[in-house]
Amino acid sequence: MPVKPPSLWRRFATIAQPYFFPHVRMGGWITLMLMALLMAFLFGVLCVAVAGMVAAGNAFFPELTGRIAGGLVALVQNLFHSGGWLLIASALAVPLLIFSGFRRHLAARRRAWTLLAIVLLLSLSVTGINVAFSYIGNYFTNSLVKKNQEMAYLYVAVYFGGFLIGIPIVAFYGYMRDYLGMHWREWMTGEFVGNYFKNRNYYEIEADGSIDNPDQRIMEDIRSFTRTSLAFLLILLGSLMDLISFTGILWSKSRLLVGVVLVYSIAGTLLTALIGRRLVRLNFNQLRYEADFRYALVHVRDNAESIAFYQGEGPEAQQIGSRFHNVLRNFSLLIGWQRNLSFFTTAYSYLPAVLPFLILFGPYFSGKIEYGDMVQANFAFTQVYGAMSLIVSQIESITSFAAGVKRLSTFAEAIPPDRPPMDGIRSEDADHFALDRMTLMTPDNRRNLIRNLSLALDRKLNLVVVGPSGVGKSSLLRAIAGLWTRGGGIVRRPPLERIFFLPQKPYMLLGSLRDQLRYPRLQEAIPDDELQRVLEMVNLKDLPARMGGFDEAPDWADLLSLGEQQRLAFGRLLIHRPAFAVLDEATSALDRSNESRLYGLLREMGIHYISVGHRESLLDYHDRVLELKGEARWRMVPVPEYREPITAT
Structure with missing residues (x-):
């Protein structure tokens, strides 16, 4: 009975997990649990930080704070008077307790988790800044509609204050994300190179011939894996936070709009996944053919003198041309399927530009909501739609990434750290x-x-x-x-x-x-x-x-x-x-x-x-x-x- 190949998720987890948690029973689920707990802890930290800033503002500048963020002051006060602080305290205490229980497994990975915590904290901060700007935009737009000059200038000042806070956070977020990716790549490359040379694995795979271009897998595929994995992780977590944050805003403006964005996004995701399945195999072949073409060129450089003695320029050019033909043939199929997918994704991305306004025209023209509410609802719809349409917007990157994951996982299987002894001499x-x-x-x-x-x-x-x-x-x-x-x-x-x-x-x-x-x-x-x-x-x-x-x-x-x-x-x-x-x-x-x-x-x-x-x-x-x-x-x-x-x- 043929062995069923591992799923893409299992391949990904096998490669990615060891950076954060050792390979033990249920290690993958433990890693996901720890990441979720880390998110909860960081969310609690941000809640405490925001509550502290609001309390300080209300204590030293009560009138200004009340005019700018009166609703936030009331929310913080209600949170602590209603016992909601217990939930925040739990979000801080429970993750610390559970992380301490796994300290033996995490001791060698402390730097990885510290960098991840910093990046996630900055990511949550960026989401919080976007939420704050959505409310500032709402109030600023309403002050313009009402021709309230004083409030308009006040919210312009708040905008600039938000920029001063947000710019360093966003810039530092990009830097720390890339720094974490660099450290992850350094660790993975060390692991793969170590296993490549261990037990003469490099000789075995060369003799076996089943793994093509190990140099490309170590250099390019690992770089792409760490960079893309981190990008997808942050996009996914950011989308999750956007979904949680902006769905509440959208729900307060129009429950119908929430239902529309959910149905629209789910339907688009399913259709995109169906169309994009073919791209995974095409991207896998493209990586292989490009590497084969490059190897043929390197082979000529390494054997230039022998080729010159044999006057073998013709056969070598023919060999290189044949490999390049495979590159072009597969690329032609790839861009054809990308074109077909683009027909759908382009149409799918245009409609949300006007869809929220169409649904909110009735409440707006009847006077139930203000213009600023409609602008904020449109912004919230865009954020929720983007979060729900992650697969649609990232389908080409996902298919390329899936091909790279498959190449890395097969390479990892071919260079085990402990190769069992074979029967023979x-x-x-x-x-x-x-x-x-x-x-x-x-x-x-x-x-x-x-x-x-x-x-x-x-x-x-x-x-x-x-x-x-x-x-x-x-x-x-x-x-x-x-x-x-x-x-x-x-x-x-x-x-x-x-x-x-x-x-x-x-x-x-x-x-x-x-x-x-x-x-x-x-x-x-x-x-x-x-x-x-x-x-x-x-x-x-x-x-x-x-x-x-x-x-x-x-x-x-x-x-x-x-x-x-x-x-x-x-x-x-x-x-x-x-x-x-x-x-x-x-x-x-x-x-x-x-x-x-x-x-x-x-x-x-x-x-x-x-x-x-x-x-x-x-x-x-x-x-x-x-x-x-x-x-x-x-x-x-x-x-x-x-x-x-x-x-x-």
């Missing part, structure tokens, strides 16, 4: 190399490379692996390193930290010459004279002078020949002086003199090694030969015995 630590009935398959299980290979090497013997191309020589080294585990049997080897692996094409990191020699233990402090001595040992003594010193960081892969790169990699090995080395054609680009010199250095230092190669000269530096013959056949013999047929020939 087992690795055991030992003080020597040994293989016990090892059978090695390719990662796709389609080809058997080696069958029932058993051998043991003591510390005095060095092994060379030979055989035709494609029989699995390098694959055997991957099995020794624990990279390929398909098959069966046991690999006994020293701990990986005691083994140094040298591939045929050395890895040249982005860094200085000093870093090249110290890699992968860049934290080690090694004197320049020691680095220079090692470079002389591998016949690269003039390299620092050529490159401008040990701290220059050019593109080493382009500047050095393959032979120089192989000698530099040997210098890296000599710096670290491991007990064991595994060399995969690590001298294939060197002349006989340099090859002999480097293997002689390994013997002098007492480094035990296994080599893979085709050159007959390699036999001079080894004691045993493992010959892979193809079709999973093999034999291991001493070097003199292996040489006999060659000598006879």
